[in-house]
Amino acid sequence: NAGVTQTPKFQVLKTGQSMTLQCAQDMNHNSMYWYRQDPGMGLRLIYYSASEGTTDKGEVPNGYNVSRLNKREFSLRLESAAPSQTSVYFCASSEWAEQFFGPGTRLTVL
Amino acid sequence: DQQVKQNSPSLSVQEGRISILNCDYTNSMFDYFLWYKKYPAEGPTFLISISSIKDKNEDGRFTVFLNKSAKHLSLHIVPSQPGDSAVYFCAASSGAGSYQLTFGKGTKLSVIP
Numbered sequence: 705n706a707g708v709t710q711t712p713k714f715q716v717l718k719t720g721q722s723m724t725l726q727c728a729q730d731m732n733h734n735s736m737y738w739y740r741q742d743p744g745m746g747l748r749l750i751y752y753s754a755s756e757g758t759t760d761k762g763e764v765p766n767g768y769n770v771s772r773l774n775k776r777e778f779s780l781r782l783e784s785a786a787p788s789q790t791s792v793y794f795c796a797s798s799e800w801a802e803q804f805f806g807p808g809t810r811l812t813v814l
Numbered sequence: 815d816q817q818v819k820q821n822s823p824s825l826s827v828q829e830g831r832i833s834i835l836n837c838d839y840t841n842s843m844f845d846y847f848l849w850y851k852k853y854p855a856e857g858p859t860f861l862i863s864i865s866s867i868k869d870k871n872e873d874g875r876f877t878v879f880l881n882k883s884a885k886h887l888s889l890h891i892v893p894s895q896p897g898d899s900a901v902y903f904c905a906a907s908s909g910a911g912s913y914q915l916t917f918g919k920g921t922k923l924s925v926i927p
Contacts, residue, residue, distance in 0.1 A: 708857070737914075744823070744919060746903060746917045746918055746919035747858070747903065749915075762914070796857075798913055800913050801848065801863070801907045801913045802863065803860070803913075805850075805857030805858045806857050807855075807856055807857050808856070
């Protein structure tokens with residue numbers, strides 16, 4: 705089992721460009737999450753999906769959209785990237801409280 | 815307002831000694847607590863957890879203690895090993911529906927050989 709996979713691993717964007725971060729899990733978990741990690745800030749929840757067909761805002765949703773494509777896949781979209789969105793993005797999945805994380809996507813917005 | 819606080823950004827410990835990482839929380843609705851370990855350029859990995867109905871949980875070298883009245887938990891690592899050097903995140907859940915986790919800012923542990 706691959707667990708949680710994320711693509712791409714690295715990305716550099718210019719201000720105003722758009723992109724989609726992909727996440728997939730093979731553990732048959734119902735819930736999936738997107739976090740960002742910034743230096744000294746810990747992990748902050750952007751959006752989550754409690755089950756297939758539902759999505760909800762987390763702590764820092766502004767500037768992002770998500771799609772729960774099916775039970776396995778949960779994507780995060782930046783419509784118009786800003787330098788403040790430079791961060792490391794982690795996807796996670798869970799069946800209950802213990803969440804399993806992907807390896808992360810390091811995004812730089814110039 | 816931070817609901818989960820890890821007040822020590824860093825901690826250095828000699829190999830073989832005990833490492834104690836602390837975490838405080840403010841939300842009385844939290845009923846499940848987890849510790850995650852994170853190496854550079856990797857995702858966090860689950861380490862150990864504790865339910866609010868317990869005050870201690872052990873797994874090998876790792877023990878988590880929960881003091882509900884003080885809203886405080888701690889992670890003990892005995893004996894500490896160089897491979898334990900990582901950032902440790904405390905997280906809390908209210909267990910309501912989606913199992914959202916609220917994370918602390920992390921403590922960077924350095925175990926010195």
